[in-house]
Each structure stands twice: as structure tokens, then as C-alpha cells.
Amino acid sequence: MRLQSHPFPVSDTIIYMNALPTYEEIVSLHKKHAPSQAAFDLVFTHCQIVWELAEQLIQKSSLSVNSELVKVGCLLHDIGVYRLYLPDGEIDHANYIKHGTEGYTLLKEEGFDELLSRFASCHTGVGLTKDEIEEEDLPIPPADYFAETPEEQLVMYADKFHTKTTPPKFMTADTYAEKQKKFGEEKAERFRQFQKRFGTPNLQALAEKYGSEII
Template sequence: MSLNVDAILKAHYGNGPEALDVLLAHSRCVAEKALSVAHRVAHLEPDLGFIAEAAMLHDIGMIHTWAPGIGCRGEAPYIRHGVIGAEMLLKEGLPGHARVCERHTGAGLTAEEIIDADLPLPHRDLQPETLEEKIICYADKFFSKNPDTLTVEKSMDKVRRLMARYGDNQLKRFDAMASLFD
């Protein structure tokens, strides 16, 4: 049985058409990149159906955050979009998809990073663990939600520079994913 991703997204974004447009464009790019990566590591037997679904849903929680530039007028800080999305997908009965939501921020976050930076996130590790979680996290780094560049893939050099801005650990985790997938 195939998951009806469009129905889930539309149920949660009914009053946010601008946000839905941004989410769909971004998520389609991430899904395409993630599936391309998955094919490169086919010998590891990634679940392609799950990757396609979870990549489309990974940012579902952004609707409840304050990011007016992309049509989101919720109250939560944007960094919470992953954990909010996880809560939403748990209510939909999708625990695996929920894990992708909460573990795709940056190259994943350790409890120590969350605590040290005083981030408004649960004080626990939120790093991708499964192959599918890592593939989607990795693919997500190549696309922004900037409406002007939604479908423009960033170069590896640009992604690495952006990751480095968040510290050596973020860059090291991203580079570890890159060495596995490229």
C-alpha cells in the first residue's frame, strides 16, 4: 500500500497555499536528489519507496513556525520545524517518517550541541541513524526554501561552506555522509 503524501500535506497546509507551494517544490527536489543518491548506493539496499515518501514529508512541520518569507506564520521558531513535523507524523501513525523529520536539521544535532547552543529542542540526540535518514538529511542540504532559488541545487563547495558555519562537528558529519554517498 502506498502512502498518500499529497493528502497528508494538503490536510495540514489547507490555509497556507504559499507555504505548501514552497514545501512541495523544495521536497520534490530533495526527493529527486535522495533517490539519485539511493541508486548510487543500491548495494546497501535503501528503501526507495520510504525515501520518496519521507523526503516529501521531512519539512511538514514548517507550517507551525514563524517564517513569513516562505508563507509560514506559526508561533514556533523555525529550528523546531523538524520536531514539530515529527509530532505531526506520529499522529498520522508514521513513526519512521517522523524520525526523518526530527533528524534532518543540519547534519543532525547531538544533545550536547542542542544544550550548548541553548536551542529550543529536546535535549537528546537528533542525528540521522538509518541509511534512509542519512540519505534524506544529506540530500536536503543541497536545496534551500528561498522562493527565488527553490529548485537550484547548491554545489558541494557551497554546501560545505554553509555547514562549516555551524561548526566543525556539523562539517565532519556532513563530510562523512558525502564520502558514503558520492
């Protein structure tokens, strides 16, 4: 599943790509890296839900994005979580912030290019700055991690509406914005800017489909 690298105009919605991995190839990749069936079920289902949220927003808000690329980005974005499972089957929550960069490394090791690997490294919160990482001594290489292309931004945004808690839950825009305030008002404001641009997904039907609560 090796993809050739190619020139990637970050600010341009027209993306020149070689073949994207198929749905089946992505499922196989998840199964290869998941330490257990339970881990696969949790992480892959979440990725699938993030795609369903993004797909809904693409249609509802008539977004001008490459939807096939968004789908692949959604399905791959959390693959690094598998590297944070402890031997007892629990996720290492203390180091959870690493799952984006771990995913980026995993995807690069699997031969994916920058275009696809970045979906993992730039989806955490509404973005992380080098200063924050240094000030808070976070366990990831100090750098700015921001979703830049419309496709990266939509994957990052859609991810905010579903959480892999036990049991997993859907989260409204208001709940997410409120939670962000503890990291600073500017984080909540940044989220609201994305909400204006991409719209607000209807969570009800998805919550019923997956039997999950909305908080």
C-alpha cells in the same frame, strides 16, 4: 492513514514494514496542513526535489536502501514547516530549528509510526546533539537528533542540496560544507563523510527543470 507500529531494527537495512502512505495520501496530508497555497508550493516542491536528488544518488551510487521508504521520507521530512508559518504568511525563521520536531509531532498525531515520524525529527543539519541544544539554548527538547538508518541518512543528506530561500536554490556540496564550518569543522567533516558514502548529485538538470540558481 494509520500505520501500525512494528519492531524496527535501527541498524539493519532490512526493514519490516506495513503499508507506506501513497504519493496521493502524502499530497493530501501536505494540503491539509499547509496554511496557504504558497506554503504548499514551497514546501511540497522542496520535498519532491529532495526525493529527485535522493533517487539520483540511489541510482548513481548503487545505494542499498529501501527506495520506497526513502521516497516517503523525502516527501514527509519537512511537513513540520507548516507549523512555523506566522499569520502574515512568513516563516518564523527565529524558530525554524523547531520544524523537525514539529514535523515529528504532526506525523505522530496523524497516526504515523516512529519509522516514518523520525524522518522529520532527524534531518536537521547533519545532526544535532543534546549538548549543542543545551549550550545554544535551542527551542527544542534536549536530545540527540541523528539520522541513524541508511534511509534516514540519505533523506537528511539529499536535503542539503536544495534550500527554500526566496527564490529557492540548489546548493553544491562545497557551498554546504563551507556554510557548515560556522557551526564547527566537525559538522563540515561529517557532511563530507556522507558525501563519500552517498556520492555527489548532479544539480544542473534539476536546476534547469525547476528554473533555479545553483549556489
